[in-house]
Amino acid sequence: MERLKLKSNNKFLFRWFLSLAIPVGLQNLLTYSVALMDSIMVGSLGEVQLSAVTIANQTFFLLMICIYGLATGASVLISQYWGEKDTRTxxxxxxxxxxxxxxxxxxATVSVIAAPYQVMxxxxNDHQVIEYGAQYLPLVGLSFLPYAFTNTYLTCVRSVERVKIAVITYSISFAVNVFFNYVFIFGKFGAPAMGVAGAAMGTVIARLSELAxxxxxxxxxxxxxxxxxCxxxxxxxxWKDYLRYALPVVVNEMAWSVGMSVQTSILGHMGVTAVTTVGIISTVMRVTTIFVYGSASATLVIIGKYIGEQQYDTARKSANALVWANILIAGLSAAALLLLKNVFMGLYTLTPxxxxxxxxxxxxxxxxVIMQAIGLSCVVGVFRGGGDTMFCMILDIITMWAxxxxxxxxxxxxWHLSIPVVFLFLRFDEVVKVFICLWRLKSGKWLNNVTRANKDKDAFAGC
Incomplete structure (x- = not known):
């Protein structure tokens, strides 16, 4: 009977997991497909223009990670309060x-509009790349505020198991972005051919459609x-709870994003070939790992909700099962990356x-991809769902920066090593984190109930 009960519970868990992970994965696919289409369209103009947009988007990347950290930090609290069905809090x-x-x-908006050359x-230090990037940044900066609102809201509703709205929003946004990129980059339907600035214009219109x-x-x-x-x-x-549990997530994500920008800077000073190579690799990895990130987000919601419901033993057992599910999805993602690598490479005009x-x-x-998935399933999924955000912050900062x-x-x-070896070194933190995360998972020290007792929650002002 015990085996039958466990099997039944696992079926329910994986159905629940997939019902969250697939829509989030589709959301990620649509989001990253926008970046892919931007790079393909801009890449047809030349490698210098592609490098310029890749580097210019580092500012948006920093903003995206900052907002992701803020919203995911809130999800630590929201997912557990959703377990209590406390919509007021x-x-x-x-x-x-x-x-x-x-x-x-x-x-971020003020920074890129006021000082685009300095940001680039x-x-x-490539003058052509800086010039093209300075054409792109002031326009694309107008999309930052709409993005901030939209992404924050969609991340928070994901934590209460509302995932379809994000897929609908980004499906429409993708179509809008591709159409207006085509119009403004290449000057179609009577519009001026704006080049890299046209890609920025398409992004702004797409972000406004998302907001609406x-x-x-x-x-x-x-x-x-x-x-x-509210x-x-x-x-x-x-505020005290948010700072305690969410601030480490924000610091974690910002330290990671700044580290990624340092990686770009290191590669940028290795030449246009390195920037173009890793720019394309980053886009391809995002597209092929959409369900890896979706799975980690789904894991956070499930673990947080179980803890909010005070089903602690179920949370521990589910954590182990969900990490294995994440690893399986990562293996499929890595296989897809290699199977489609020639297709992706054929989309760009590249030097030998x-x-x-x-x-x-x-x-x-x-x-x-496989190493990263294990870390994500633990850090972003299990540990944050369990309120273990301080450990996650320390782990990520040390492995990346030290x-x-x-x-x-x-x-x-x-040492003047090749681009593939330097790329491996720059991402070596993902390998180290695997062993530490699996040890922390087994210890069970990650599980914390971050909600307050009812008497404390009564002190919250109502909305």
Missing amino acids: IAKVFGIVLRLSLLAGAV AMYT IVLVYAKKEQRVKLSFK LVQNDKLL ETYAALDATMYVAAFI MALPLGALGGFV
Whole structure:
């Protein structure tokens, strides 16, 4: 009977897991497909233009990771409060994170509009690349605030098992982006041929379409309410909880994103070939690992909800099963990357030198995908779902900043190694994290209930 019960529970768990992971994966596919189409369309203009847009988008990448950290930090609280069906507290948490996300979006917007040349010069010393990037940045900066609102809201509603709206939103946005990219990059239907600036224009229009859809949807959503009172009201207890559990996520993600920018800077100073190679590799990895990230996000929601319901033993058993599910999905993703590598490479106009470097780096990327998935399933999924955010922050910062980045810098500038080897060194933190994460998972120290007792929650001001 016990075996039958366990088998039945596992079937329910995996059905639940897939019902969350697949829509989130599709959302990621649509999001990254926008980046892929941008790079393909801009890449047809030349390698210098592609390098310029790749480097210029580092500012958006930093903003994206900042907002992801803010919203995912909120998800640690929201997923557990959803286990208690406490929508009032969920609305308050959303109000806190939305204010912070909009502030981050405003700072990024002002930066790229006021100093586009200085921003580009942080990543490359190639004058042509800087010039094209400076054409792109001021326009694309207008998309930052709409993105901040939309992405924050969709991440929070994901934590209460509302996942279809994101797929609908990004499906429409993808179509809008591709169409207006075509119009403005190449000058179709009477529009001027704007080149890289046209890609920025297409992005702005797509972000505005996302914002419009989400605002309409939010009026009817009851699990994460969009209330002006929630947006402006402060609760000291909730701010304290958010800072305790979400701030480490924000610091974690920002330290990781700055580290990724340092990686880009290291590669940028190795030449256009290195920038183009890793720019394409990064896009391909994002597209082929969409369900890896979706699986980690689904794991967070499930673990958080079980803990909020105080089903601690179920949370522990589910964590082990879900990590294995994540590994399986990662293996399939790595296989897809290698099977489709020639197709991806054929989409770009490349020099023989860049083609050879890209081909070799694809195999390194497939290995990193599997290593990364184990870390993501634990750090982003199980540990954050269990409120173990401080450990995650320390782990990521040490492995990247004390190991991977110094190793990559030595490989690129001192030892003058090939692009594939330098790329492996720069991502070596993913390998180290595997062993530490599996040890932490087995220990069970990651499991924490971050919700407050009912008497404490009664102190929260209502919305």
